[in-house]
Amino acid sequence: MEKTLTGKVAVVTGASSGIGEATARALAEHGASVVLAARAVEKLEDLECGISALGGRALAVKTDVSDRDSVEAMVERAINEFGTIDILVNNAGLGLSGRVAELRAEDLRYVFEVNVVGPLNCIQAVLPRMREGGRIINVSSVVGKRAIPKVGAYSASKFALNALSDALRVEVARRGITVTSVYPGTTRTAFRDNSRRTKDEKRGWRPKGVTPDVVAARIVRAAEKGPRDVYITIKDRLFLTAVTLFPALPARVLGLWSKD
Numbered sequence: 001m002e003k004t005l006t007g008k009v010a011v012v013t014g015a016s017s018g019i020g021e022a023t024a025r026a027l028a029e030h031g032a033s034v035v036l037a038a039r040a041v042e043k044l045e046d047l048e049c050g051i052s053a054l055g056g057r058a059l060a061v062k063t064d065v066s067d068r069d070s071v072e073a074m075v076e077r078a079i080n081e082f083g084t085i086d087i088l089v090n091n092a093g094l095g096l097s098g099r100v101a102e103l104r105a106e107d108l109r110y111v112f113e114v115n116v117v118g119p120l121n122c123i124q125a126v127l128p129r130m131r132e133g134g135r136i137i138n139v140s141s142v143v144g145k146r147a148i149p150k151v152g153a154y155s156a157s158k159f160a161l162n163a164l165s166d167a168l169r170v171e172v173a174r175r176g177i178t179v180t181s182v183y184p185g186t187t188r189t190a191f192r193d194n195s196r197r198t199k200d201e202k203r204g205w206r207p208k209g210v211t212p213d214v215v216a217a218r219i220v221r222a223a224e225k226g227p228r229d230v231y232i233t234i235k236d237r238l239f240l241t242a243v244t245l246f247p248a249l250p251a252r253v254l255g256l257w258s259k260d
């Protein structure tokens with residue numbers, strides 16, 4: 001594997017599971033030193049050992065992204081250990097399913113605390129330390145481009161994240177820092193099990209999706225090149241093209257989704 005990221009330091013939030021774990025491994029395989037941030041510190045320490053055993057450099061730091069002090073402490077440890085931060089992957093997040101009419105405001109607030117305020121905390125803590133060539137990579141979702149039934153609140157959090165990404169991209173361009181939005185579709189992780197639910201109801205059909213390694217490979221490319229947007233599959237692109245060109249048609253099709 002080509003060590004395209006040798007000498008770079010990457011912070012990956014949500015590195016204890018799924019896309020974040022796969023991304024941390026992939027960045028380390030490409031030569032980056034990785035800071036592993038999440039709450040499940042035992043899982044992070046296992047990952048740190050796994051990366052070190054393969055000759056990589058990693059640092060596990062227990063972090064709650066919704067807590068600014070916790071994020072500041074993680075960044076401080078990263079700087080003490082590796083001297084700088086070149087890449088920030090804002091991946092930590094959770095889902096919230098339920099019809100809009102039934103949503104609990106406290107669930108909505110919690111999901112925004114993690115999915116929106118979390119990345120904001122990380123961006124604000126990292127930016128003062130980031131040099132020219134820095135990369136900020138925010139993991140959004142296909143449903144952050146078009147909401148679908150039963151995940152309106154989760155979609156709203158990803159729309160909000162996209163808005164921060166779009167504004168920040170222009171604000172930091174002069175410093176030579178890029179901001180990438182990544183839009184995965186269904187990915188085979190523990191995401192669904194870790195999602196909040198408004199009520200205990202039968203879960204709808206879901207596509208099989210891709211493995212987290214597929215998303216991780218695209219995030220590594222983003223860390224190398226700093227594109228504006230990253231989509232994972234042709235199907236995701238087709239879905240988003242269809243809803244852009246024919247906004248009413250998918251609404252009818254997606255309406256079937258929300259039937260009891």
Ligand SMILES: NC(=O)c1ccc[n+]([C@@H]2O[C@H](COP(=O)([O-])OP(=O)(O)OC[C@H]3O[C@@H](n4cnc5c(N)ncnc54)[C@H](OP(=O)(O)O)[C@@H]3O)[C@@H](O)[C@H]2O)c1
Pocket residue numbers: 013014015016017018019020037038039040041063064065066091092093094095114139140141142183184185186187188189190191192194209
């Ligand atoms: N899987 C999908 O189908 C899919 C599709 C589109 C987008 N995404 C997005 O991809 C990202 C990763 O999701 P995933 O599929 O890998 O799900 P996952 O396996 O459930 O992983 C979520 C990660 O977020 C971390 N996390 C949650 N709350 C946190 C907090 N307060 N502070 C720090 N870390 C926190 C979790 O770690 P701890 O519990 O240890 O803190 C875990 O490592 C999310 O932003 C998600 O919205 C997923």
